[in-house]
Structure formats: C-alpha cells, structure tokens
Amino acid sequence: MTRAPSGEQSSFTLSEFFRREAESIFEVWEVDARKAADCASRLPSRELRNNLPELLKTMADHADEALSGQSIAKLSVNAARNHAQLRWRRGYSLKEVAREYGILRSAIVQTLSDRISELSEKELRFLFESLDGAIVESVGTYVAISNQERESEQERLQVTLRNISDGVICTDADGLTHYLNPAAERITGWSGEDAIGKPVGEVVAVLDEASGQPVESMSELTLRTRDQSAHRSDILLERKDGRQVPVEEAAAPLWDSGGEFLGVVVTIRDVSNVRALTAQLGYLATRDPLTGLPNRALLKDRLMQEVAHAERHGERLALMYLDLDLFKEVNDMLGHTAGDDLLVEVAERLKNCVRRSDTVCRVGGDEFILLLTEFGEMASLNELGSKVSDTLREPFELEGHTVEISTSVGISVFPDDGHDPDSLIRHADTAMYQAKALGRNNMQFFAPAMNRRARERRELQRELRKALAEKQLSLHFQPQVELATGKVLAAEVLLRWRHPRLGSVSPNRFIPVAEERRELMISIGDWVLEESCRQARAWLDAGYPPVRVSVNVSMVQLRGDSLVDHVADVLDRFRLPPNQLQLELTESVLMSDVAGAADRIRSLEKMGVRISVDDFGTGYSSLSYLKDLPVDELKIDQTFVHDLASDPDKAAIVNAIIRMGQSLNLRVIAEGVETSGLVDYLCANGCEYAQGFYFGKPVTAKRFEGRFLS
Ligand SMILES: Nc1nc2c(ncn2[C@@H]2O[C@@H]3COP(=O)(O)O[C@H]4[C@@H](O)[C@H](n5cnc6c(=O)[nH]c(N)nc65)O[C@@H]4COP(=O)(O)O[C@H]3[C@H]2O)c(=O)[nH]1
Structure with missing residues (x-):
C-alpha cells in the first residue's frame, strides 16, 4: 500500500468517503458501541448513534474546505459538545464517552482500510486531528457538566440537610462524628462544635425503650459490621442534657468509588409527637367521648383478658347489659344537651355501684355494659342488678326538670353462657331484650331458649x-x-x-x-x-x-x-x-x-x-x-x-x-x-x-x- 505524497490530489476525497460510507461506518461502530457502555445495550439505534452522524457530516462538510487551504481549518466541534451533553444525561461514564470515540475511530479505519492509501497525507491528518478534537471537546464538555451538576447537587444537599426535620450525623471510618445538621443538634442537644471529633456512640446514646437499659446504637452497629443500612424504632435517645426522647434511628455505611469504607451516615427522627398523637388516637379509639368510659372495642379487649384469666383460675365473670328505658323520650322532650347530661350522670352512678376492678362501658346510645369479676355467689349478681336499677331510678335533675327513668338489665355469665367476648356480649344483650319485652325496669339472666327466640326474631x-x-x-x-x-x-x-x-x-x-x-x-x-x-x-x-x-x-x-x-x-x-x-x-x-x-x-x-x-x-x-x-x-x-x-x-x-x-x-x-x-x-x-x-x-x-x- 502506498500513501499519496503530501499535497498530492487523491483519487477519491475524504468528504466523498464520509457521505457514501457513513452507514457502513455506523453499522461497524454499533456492534462494539453497544458493548462499551452498560446502558447502551438496550438503546434503539437512533438514540445510540445520537448525533455522531452529525459529527461525520460536519467533518465531510469541512474536509474539502479545510484541505483546499494551506493549513487545516479547525473543525467545528458543536456536534461533539452536544453528544457529550446527551451522554451525561443518559448516564454514560466519562470512560464510556471516550471509548465511543475510540470505537468510531477504528470503525472509520476499518471501513477505509482498502483505500486508505488513496487518501493524501493531509486528508489523513485532517481525519485524525478532527477525531482527536472531537474527543477532547466531548470529554471536556462532559467533565464541565458533571462538575457543574455536582456543585449544584452539593448545594441542594446542603440546603436539604439544613432544613429537614430529621437529624443527620456523619462519622469518619473510626466512628468519630464529623458532621451534624441543625436538626441533629436540636434532637441530641449536642452543638456541632462539641460533637465533632466525639465517638458517634456518645452523641447518639440510646436506651432500650422497654427496659431503659443502654443498647448499641444503629450507628455503632453499622460501624462494627459495615453491613447494609439498619433501622430501629423502639429506642430512647439520651440527650446531652440527660432528657430522654423516643426516636427512630437509621444508619448506613458510606463507601467511596474505590470501595474504601468512609464512615456511617446516621439519621434520627424525634417521634415524641407521633407517639403522643398515637396515644391520643388509641385513647379516643377505645373511649366513649361523652362519658370517658371504655367503649365496646376496649370492653372486648378487657373481656378477652378477663376470660383468659378466669379460665386459668377457674373463676366466673358476669356481663350486665343495661338499656335505659325512655332515654329517647328524654332526648326528644328536653333536647340533646339534657340527654347528654343524663348519660354522663348515669355513667357516674354506675361507676359508684361497682368495684374498681370492674369495668363500666358505654356501648351504644343509651346502652351500658358492666364487666364484673370476682362477684362470688350468683345471688350477689341479683343484688348488684337491683342496686344498679335502684340507683338509676333515683330522679335526675336535668335543665331544671326532674326526670325519672328505669333500666332493663340482661346478664350473661362466663363460663355458663359463653366462652368468648362476642357470645357473652350477645347473650347479655339477648337477656336484656327479654327483660325489656317483659316491661320496663326488669332484669333477666340469659337462658339458651332466649337465644333461639332472638335468632327467630332476627x-x-x-x-x-x-x-x-x-x-x-x-x-x-x-x-x-x-x-x-x-x-x-x-x-x-x-x-x-x-x-x-x-x-x-x-x-x-x-x-x-x-x-x-x-x-x-x-x-x-x-x-x-x-x-x-x-x-x-x-x-x-x-x-x-x-x-x-x-x-x-x-x-x-x-x-x-x-x-x-x-x-x-x-x-x-x-x-x-x-x-x-x-x-x-x-x-x-x-x-x-x-x-x-x-x-x-x-x-x-x-x-x-x-x-x-x-x-x-x-x-x-x-x-x-x-x-x-x-x-x-x-x-x-x-x-x-x-x-x-x-x-x-x-x-x-x-x-x-x-x-x-x-x-x-x-x-x-x-x-x-x-x-x-x-x-x-x-x-x-x-x-x-x-x-x-x-x-x-x-x-x-x-x-x-x-x-x-x-
Ligand atoms: N300496627 C299495626 N298493628 C296491626 C296491624 N294489623 C294488625 N295489627 C295488630 O295485630 C293484632 C292482631 O290482629 P288480628 O290477628 O288480625 O286480630 C284482630 C281481629 O282479627 C281479631 N278479632 C276481631 N273480631 C274478633 C272476634 O270476634 N273474636 C276474636 N277472637 N278475635 C277477633 O282481633 C284483632 C283486632 O285487632 P287489634 O286489637 O287491633 O289487634 C291487632 C293489632 O294490634 C297493622 O296494620 N298495624
């Protein structure tokens, strides 16, 4: 193969070559380009080629012009810049971007190999210098963008860290604190000044919530194991001033790109508010808002525990289901405020009728249930039932009116009338219905026949x-x-x-x-x-x-x-x-x-x-x-x-x-x-x-x- 001497006119021009062979060049290029970058394998051809065809076209446009003059004109490198920008967005690494050009160079040479001798030295120099120029522009652009983006990312990160309500603490590889965001300072009570350089276990000192004993924090655990991130929520943080707050702590190891361990990042969240809210919701979900008495859900819960206890100790339990006769009439006649006052007063009187170990619940508009433990003889249930009825028959003073009511009482007993909360409540209810059917101010113990009747009625x-x-x-x-x-x-x-x-x-x-x-x-x-x-x-x-x-x-x-x-x-x-x-x-x-x-x-x-x-x-x-x-x-x-x-x-x-x-x-x-x-x-x-x-x-x-x- 002989190369045409410098300045000699070649038999075919570089520009012709680019125009005619662009497609063949890219076909060769594509095979290796797909292997060169992780994300390239799935890209459709048009996206993979991106604007490299534009680059070749620019080179073709410039080739004749550049070669006719004495010196080689500098190639416009906009196409290379654009290419780098798009590659950055696609997630290519710098290495992958540079590699694409290397593959392009060999694809051109491969396609040209038969006729390379026909090109003048000047053309060859133009070709390689243009490609080098494109690589330099592309790499330069890529680096500039990534620096720029990294800077603004850093800024964003700083703003975020300063403003989030979660505390963030970073340590070095030895577990010494080197960063606290303002929330971490607030939650731990440590200022950045005091905390920096201290072992993270000192800044984030945690106790087991149940036992109150010091436990290893997630940051210490992660420092020790360097494992994946860890999270724990049942802990108390001991602040610098000794105060304890419920927190959630998460920690994750930090590695650099070379795989070296850099330390841990710890986040701590103060959950006192969430806890208080949960407790409040828990209270509301189990209490009747008007009287403050346990509601049906809490009754069931207590009943479940009491049944288990009674079962273990061979004891009995009783449920007394009360329905106020004529409550609706009071409500209609005197208004809802009077109705509410009546219910509150009934709740008070009922609490005074029973022992502290018993539970008084409001389970519906004018329905109450007494859960009675350790009541001894069945006869004492009778006595208590009469006491309850008599107490509620005493006149009530409501909004300037004297009101008298009576009560229908149904009683079910564990284990005779049921072994689970639902059947005990249902049977006490059935007995209460029976009592009501007999006229006002009646009391009935549950009997299986009532159950049948209740079923038939339903x-x-x-x-x-x-x-x-x-x-x-x-x-x-x-x-x-x-x-x-x-x-x-x-x-x-x-x-x-x-x-x-x-x-x-x-x-x-x-x-x-x-x-x-x-x-x-x-x-x-x-x-x-x-x-x-x-x-x-x-x-x-x-x-x-x-x-x-x-x-x-x-x-x-x-x-x-x-x-x-x-x-x-x-x-x-x-x-x-x-x-x-x-x-x-x-x-x-x-x-x-x-x-x-x-x-x-x-x-x-x-x-x-x-x-x-x-x-x-x-x-x-x-x-x-x-x-x-x-x-x-x-x-x-x-x-x-x-x-x-x-x-x-x-x-x-x-x-x-x-x-x-x-x-x-x-x-x-x-x-x-x-x-x-x-x-x-x-x-x-x-x-x-x-x-x-x-x-x-x-x-x-x-x-x-x-x-x-x-
Ligand atoms: N809210 C409401 N309740 C209803 C309605 N239809 C019937 N009832 C109720 O059901 C009861 C019995 O009705 P019945 O078997 O037709 O029984 C009727 C009738 O068939 C029966 N009867 C009428 N004449 C005689 C008689 O000479 N001898 C006997 N043994 N029974 C009689 O006496 C009953 C008289 O009716 P009541 O005393 O009113 O008693 C009625 C009434 O309280 C209704 O549309 N709405």
Missing part, C-alpha cells in the same frame, strides 16, 4: 323486609257496625302476611318483631296507611257509600317525625276526605307520654283525621289523658267483652267504660263480639257500636265489598 325481621319487597303482605277489612241500625260505618284494616314457607303469620307475632326495628315498622306502617287510603278511594270511586278505614298505628310510628306528613300526603294523593280515615292507637301508646306524641295527635285531629283508643281498659288506670287529647272513640278490649256474660267484674268494667264514654262525649265500640247475646247485652247497656266475628271476620277488600257494601 330471621323473621329479615323475612319481613323481603315480604314488603316481594308483595307478600295484604290487607283484610273487618266491619264496624252501628248496633241500632246494623249499618257498616267503618272497616278496621288488619294486616296479613302470607309467607311462602311459613304460611300465614299472625300480626300478633310479626308486628312486635317489626317494632324492634324502627325503620322496618315505619316502612310497614306507611305501606298499610297508603294501601288503606287507596282502597277507601277505590270504594268511593266505585260509588259505594262512604266507609271509614280504621288503621292500626304502632307506637314506633307515632314516635317518628314523619307520621303527620305521611298522613297528609296520602290523604292528598288519594283525595280522601280526612274524616274517612281513623287511626287506632293503643292505650299504652297514648299513656307512654312519648314526647311530641300529643302534639302529633293534635295535628292529626286538626287535619280532620279521627283518633280511636284501641284495647281500651287494658292499659293504665289514669285516664287523665282522655281529657287532654282529641280522642273520638274508645274501643273496649275484647278480653272484657268475651267473658262479659260469665264474669261480673268484666261486665262492671264494660259498663263503666260505656258510661265514661257517654260522659266524655266519646263513641264507644265493643271489640270481639261473637254472639247475639253479647249484642243484646251491649245494646241494653248503651253501647252503640260493635265489631266482631258475629258481624263478620276480617276479609279481603273484594269480599268486604260484596258482603258489606253492596
């Missing part, structure tokens, strides 16, 4: 919800008759439930169960009211003589706020004259003194709706409410009517009710009239209206029409 409630949705409910109508004329003046509406599996279920069974779930009873009651009015309208539209519908209303409905509005809405929707609707309220409902009930009854009466007192005579002896409430009718309970002929006492009661009705100007209607003898007796004694099987059993609307309206 099952029935579920079925009832479905019954409403699946249209299993229907209405029957029973005539109410004017005795003198035999005319049917009204129809009592009686709810019927035909269950697909249970068959026909008596309202005597399902209404009390529905009443235990307020929203369920209200839904059912609303439905009955609406269907009754729809029927009354249909009869009017069909041209039958007006017949009043008499609808039973539960205490639960009367307690709710929606009854009056619902009645008004239904009357309006069916364009029913209000006096065509009568509501039957039991005597106990009227007597229960439900807050707001009297007002609601007055509103209904003002609307023109008639009010009848159902089951009259079975309730309370005080009849003063009859003077105060706008009642239209008394319904003598059928238990008096049935035995009228044979039982002189009942006959006396019936006569008394009839006379009272006359003197108060109220209609009196006898229920449960089954025989003509009874009809005669009632007529003879001045009772004007009657209802019963003698006149007709409750029947469907269709049958009622056919038998009584046509």
